[in-house]
Amino acid sequence: xxxxxxxxxxxxxxxxxxxxxxxxxxxxxxLPRLLRLSLFQVSVGMALAxxxxxxxxxxxxxxxxxxxxxxxxxxxxxxxxxxxxxVGHRSDNHFSALGWKRVPYIWFGSLMMFGGLAIIPFxxxxxxxxxxxxxxxxxxxxxxxxxLLGAGVHTTQTAGLALATDLAPPATRPRVVALLxxxxxxxxxxxxxxxxxxxxxxxxxxxxQVVQGAAVVTMLLNAIALWKQEPRRPRGALAxxxxxxxxxxxxxxxxxxPRARRLMWAVGLxxxxxxxxxxxxxxxxxxxxxxxxxxxxxxxxxxxxxxLAAFALAARRLQQGADPVRLAAHGALVGxxxxxxxxxxxxxxxxxxxxxxxxxxxxGGGLFAVSTLTEAMGLDVRTGAATGLGHGIALxxxxxxxxxxxxxxxxxxxxxxxxxxxxxxxxVLGGALDSPVTGYGVVYHLxxxxxxxxxxxxxxxxRRSRTAEPADRGSNPKFGLAEFPG
Numbered sequence: 001x002x003x004x005x006x007x008x009x010x011x012x013x014x015x016x017x018x019x020x021x022x023x024x025x026x027x028x029x030x031l032p033r034l035l036r037l038s039l040f041q042v043s044v045g046m047a048l049a050x051x052x053x054x055x056x057x058x059x060x061x062x063x064x065x066x067x068x069x070x071x072x073x074x075x076x077x078x079x080x081x082x083x084x085x086x087v088g089h090r091s092d093n094h095f096s097a098l099g100w101k102r103v104p105y106i107w108f109g110s111l112m113m114f115g116g117l118a119i120i121p122f123x124x125x126x127x128x129x130x131x132x133x134x135x136x137x138x139x140x141x142x143x144x145x146x147x148l149l150g151a152g153v154h155t156t157q158t159a160g161l162a163l164a165t166d167l168a169p170p171a172t173r174p175r176v177v178a179l180l181x182x183x184x185x186x187x188x189x190x191x192x193x194x195x196x197x198x199x200x201x202x203x204x205x206x207x208x209q210v211v212q213g214a215a216v217v218t219m220l221l222n223a224i225a226l227w228k229q230e231p232r233r234p235r236g237a238l239a240x241x242x243x244x245x246x247x248x249x250x251x252x253x254x255x256x257x258p259r260a261r262r263l264m265w266a267v268g269l270x271x272x273x274x275x276x277x278x279x280x281x282x283x284x285x286x287x288x289x290x291x292x293x294x295x296x297x298x299x300x301x302x303x304x305x306x307x308l309a310a311f312a313l314a315a316r317r318l319q320q321g322a323d324p325v326r327l328a329a330h331g332a333l334v335g336x337x338x339x340x341x342x343x344x345x346x347x348x349x350x351x352x353x354x355x356x357x358x359x360x361x362x363x364g365g366g367l368f369a370v371s372t373l374t375e376a377m378g379l380d381v382r383t384g385a386a387t388g389l390g391h392g393i394a395l396x397x398x399x400x401x402x403x404x405x406x407x408x409x410x411x412x413x414x415x416x417x418x419x420x421x422x423x424x425x426x427x428v429l430g431g432a433l434d435s436p437v438t439g440y441g442v443v444y445h446l447x448x449x450x451x452x453x454x455x456x457x458x459x460x461x462x463r464r465s466r467t468a469e470p471a472d473r474g475s476n477p478k479f480g481l482a483e484f485p486g
Contacts, residue, residue, distance in 0.1 A: 077150020
């Protein structure tokens with residue numbers, strides 16, 4: 001064997017073991033094609049960064065839009081979240097004239113994202129009086145733009161992740177979908193930095209250029225991601241396939257599975273518990289603990305690192321055969337400790353306790369999300385053949401519950417904190433609670449209560465899994481994020 005052949009063989013072994021996602025490729029899904037497929041997640045991450053970060057800040061600070069109106073606009077995309085299950089079901093059973101079932105949904109989702117991003121900057125300028133026309137036209141246009149953007153994000157991601165599930169062989173799926181998850185995070189981080197740089201010298205014209213430029217980039221990324229990905233089925237395949245169940249039939253079959261209903265309740269309660277503090281953690285650090293802006297800005301990174309640690313831990317434990325339901329319960333328990341640390345950071349006067357709590361929030365939330373996702377995947381794998389369920393409806397149901405619970409809990413958390421603060425300012429709660437920390441404390445204690453409710457909901461699933469037959473437990477799929485909604 002020549003020196004060159006030895007070097008190639010050695011590098012192949014090293015790359016597969018140490019290079020990120022080098023072993024995610026397969027004969028059916030080579031690495032260049034996989035990297036190209038991940039671009040749709042980059043576009044979704046860019047839209048989420050624009051929706052939850054850049055536009056939020058620009059409307060409140062530069063354009064002086066009332067915060068309640070901004071919150072309402074940003075929350076509008078959540079209206080479409082419950083329809084993810086319908087989108088997933090339709091993409092499971094769709095048969096286009098060109099022989100595709102996933103591609104049409106991803107393409108029309110991309111068009112909706114493009115339309116929303118094209119409308120939003122003009123509508124926002126009209127809304128603030130910097131454009132032509134009455135303010136109500138701007139409000140209606142902004143509502144339409146945010147709705148289109150949200151519908152496009154949910155549709156594109158639901159069908160796109162289902163396509164990744166279809167294409168990835170079971171043996172490599174955990175690593176394939178891990179790459180897609182990282183692509184989403186990279187899309188959010190890189191685009192956030194890019195938007196901040198491009199809008200440093202803010203003007204109305206600049207806002208239009210940047211947001212509509214993002215619309216064009218979205219179409220380009222998704223078109224490249226879709227190119228020659230889904231194989232076309234011949235026209236005769238439609239006649240050979242059994243009649244697809246209606247959405248009502250498919251949903252009834254899914255939700256009536258032995259563990260599905262309780263699992264969805266646990267997902268909703270747990271997601272709400274971990275998400276209610278999303279917009280309050282940094283204000284708590286600044287207003288209550290007196291931390292500077294730079295220190296509170298690091299909280300997002302700390303939470304993200306905790307979530308990535310949870311991702312790695314869950315992947316290892318689940319691949320070793322750990323019970324995903326028990327691991328989800330461990331995530332909820334970590335959350336109880338995390339919120340207790342956040343609460344006690346103020347009376348102790350120790351910012352380090354607060355930072356530790358932020359990391360543990362990410363760790364507990366990540367463990368809970370990954371583990372409940374794996375259990376939901378197991379429901380589909382064990383019974384899909386018998387009920388006609390596909391990856392799409394299981395993905396859609398999980399994503400719908402998670403996204404809805406996340407959006408509602410964030411809105412409730414902000415409203416509850418403001419409502420309690422108003423009662424404190426008027427002296428309704430008495431002298432003992434006359435403190436700015438009271439509003440935050442009520443939210444954090446409510447999150448602890450929701451985590452206990454999550455443990456109550458998930459408890460019977462753990463007991464059943466402990467008494468399950470070994471063959472049944474072994475049928476749980478390996479950990480993967482093909483069905484993760486982001």
